[in-house]
Structure formats: C-alpha cells, structure tokens
Amino acid sequence: MQVTFLGTSSGVPTRARNVSAVALRLPQRAELWLFDCGEGTQHQFMRSDLRVSQLRRIFVTHMHGDHVFGLPGLLASLGMAGNCRGVDLYGPDPLPDFLESALRTSSTRIGYPLRTHPVREAAQQGRVLLDDGDLLVRSAPLTHRIPAYAYRVDQKPRPGHFNVDKARELGIPPGPVYADLKAGLTVTLEDGRIIRGDTLTGPARPGCSVVYCTDTVFCEAAVELAQGADLLIHESTFAHAEADMAFQRQHSTSTMAAQTAALAGVKQLVLTHLSPRYVAGNAFTPEDLLEEARAIFANTLVARDFLSVDVSPA
Numbered sequence: 001m002q003v004t005f006l007g008t009s010s011g012v013p014t015r016a017r018n019v020s021a022v023a024l025r026l027p028q029r030a031e032l033w034l035f036d037c038g039e040g041t042q043h044q045f046m047r048s049d050l051r052v053s054q055l056r057r058i059f060v061t062h063m064h065g066d067h068v069f070g071l072p073g074l075l076a077s078l079g080m081a082g083n084c085r086g087v088d089l090y091g092p093d094p095l096p097d098f099l100e101s102a103l104r105t106s107s108t109r110i111g112y113p114l115r116t117h118p119v120r121e122a123a124q125q126g127r128v129l130l131d132d133g134d135l136l137v138r139s140a141p142l143t144h145r146i147p148a149y150a151y152r153v154d155q156k157p158r159p160g161h162f163n164v165d166k167a168r169e170l171g172i173p174p175g176p177v178y179a180d181l182k183a184g185l186t187v188t189l190e191d192g193r194i195i196r197g198d199t200l201t202g203p204a205r206p207g208c209s210v211v212y213c214t215d216t217v218f219c220e221a222a223v224e225l226a227q228g229a230d231l232l233i234h235e236s237t238f239a240h241a242e243a244d245m246a247f248q249r250q251h252s253t254s255t256m257a258a259q260t261a262a263l264a265g266v267k268q269l270v271l272t273h274l275s276p277r278y279v280a281g282n283a284f285t286p287e288d289l290l291e292e293a294r295a296i297f298a299n300t301l302v303a304r305d306f307l308s309v310d311v312s313p314a
Helices: 041-047 071-081 095-105 120-125 164-169 176-182 220-225 240-249 254-264 286-294
Strands: 002-007 021-026 031-035 055-059 087-091 114-118 128-131 135-141 149-155 186-188 194-196 209-213 231-235 269-272 300-302 308-310
Touching: 002 041, 002 269, 021 041, 041 071, 071 095, 087 095, 095 114, 120 128, 120 135, 135 220, 149 220, 164 176, 176 186, 209 220, 220 254, 231 254, 240 254, 254 269, 254 286, 269 286, 286 300
Parallel strands: 031 055, 055 087, 087 114, 209 231, 231 269, 269 300
Antiparallel strands: 002 021, 002 308, 021 031, 128 135, 135 149, 149 209, 186 194
16 A cells, blocks of 8 residues: 555645645555545545546544535545546545535546445444445544544455465465465366465565544544554644644644554654644744654654655554
8 A cells, every 4th residue: 555645734734735635555455545635635536646537535623614625625626537437436424415515616527437325324333334345444533623434444365375386396286276376276187186376475465554643632432443553644633732722623742643543553644733823933833743753753744745654564
C-alpha cells in the first residue's frame, strides 16, 4: 500500500496546505481509495502522480465542509471523463442527502454507478464495514462536535512464497497447477500423485494495516481501532499548549495523537489536519508539533501535501 496526502490543513486551505484528503494506492490492483474530500481535492489529484481514473472507493469521516466540499465537483468530473466504472461512498447518515442536493440543484448528471453505504451501525456495533476478499475495512465512532468516524484498512494475510525449485525437483509440470499449489490446494497430478500445496509454500505473509483518524479529541475508540496498525494517520489540530481549546472544539493536540499511537502500539504515526496558525514565523510551527509528539512516540512524521508513505508489514 502507499498513502499520499492530498490535503493536510484543518478548517481552511493555506498556500502550502489544502484541506483534508488522503489517497490510498493499491498498486497490485491498479486501484485508489480516498479518505475525505475537502474543497480542491481534484486539483490536488492533478498536481500529483495519482490517476483519478483509478478511484473506486471514498470514505468520509464526517460532514464538516473541509472534509466534503470537494466531493460533488470530483464526482462530476469523473462523470465527464466518461471512463469511470463506478464509485462506492462510505460515510455518515447525511452524506446521500448532501450529494443528492448538490448534484440536483447544479443539474449534474452522474453517468456511472454511484453507491452509498452508511457506516454508523457498523461502527457502533464493531462489525466489518467492507470485505472484498483481500482487504477488510472497519470503522469506529470518534468524539467530535458532530458524528465522526475513523477507518481501518487491513490487508488479509497473503500466501507464502511458492518454492518453484522444489516443485521442479518433484517433476511437477509448470502450468495452472502451480497457481493451485501456491494457493495451498491439494492437487492430483496426471500420474496419480497427490501433492499438498502447503508442502511447497512458506508460511503465510502478514498483510499491512492503515488507520485514518480525524476529527476527534482523544478517545478510547480510536486506541482500540488502531491496535497494532502499521500506520496511524491522526489529526493534530493543536499544540499541547492549546489543549483547552482542543477539548472545547473536540480536536486533538499533538500529544493526544502521540498518546493514541503509543497506547495502540502502532508502528508509525503521521500527524495531519494542522491548524493554519502553525506556520513559519508564528509562535508554534509544524516542527514544534512534531517535537511534542516525538517526545511520546518517537516514530512520528508530520504530513505535508503530496507526501507519500509506503506501508508494509513490520
């Protein structure tokens, strides 16, 4: 998996940071998933090396404008391109009404399958939101001023490496039978021999996992969802000195994000959704937020627009 940050500011865009959007690239299937879609996200796609034509699923955390105002425009552009195979949308209950209103009042026609999936019940009940055979998606309710949800993507364990040399030593002819053996199946050869696939493959290889958590003040649900993840993307709207404001506005500080990462035992933390007040020349900068987080969780990065992070199992 590869994560690319298309927007890392909170509330409003700045000259250096657009509002929230994170793309998850799945190279083996030529597919993109998008998490949140703030205003201008389609422009960010054009400035990146990502192909918006590969977009298949969009996950919305909550209905605040800096997370959804880019969605109608992006969906309209996908329709005009004429090569979209369909998009599945996941998000809070008001998402379908928001889109229907925006598209209807702008006389925008979507000429491809557009399916919406509410996440509230799955998040509240701890059920799997999506299982496509290779990837599992779960969600959890966050603590924010309006209903908000975190998402976790888990790649299922992959088959172990197939020992081609051993198969050749056994005189197994190359062909489709190799795929069956690699999948761990038991096959009967033309000469009557029965070969078990698990004798020719190594141990299963673990998949990787990504958690996207914004907007929220510190909450146990996020810690539980992120347990053992390879990458946690967590909002860091405020510096630790502004914790009172963070609680009032139901957002996280750099230290709250780091505490979540430490308690969940994740491999890496990336801070995003930074307040526009943290720029060079002001009292606090993104580097200060990074230093605060690293004091609690050392393996932390602060995101910038177009930063890409490769995710693999530890």
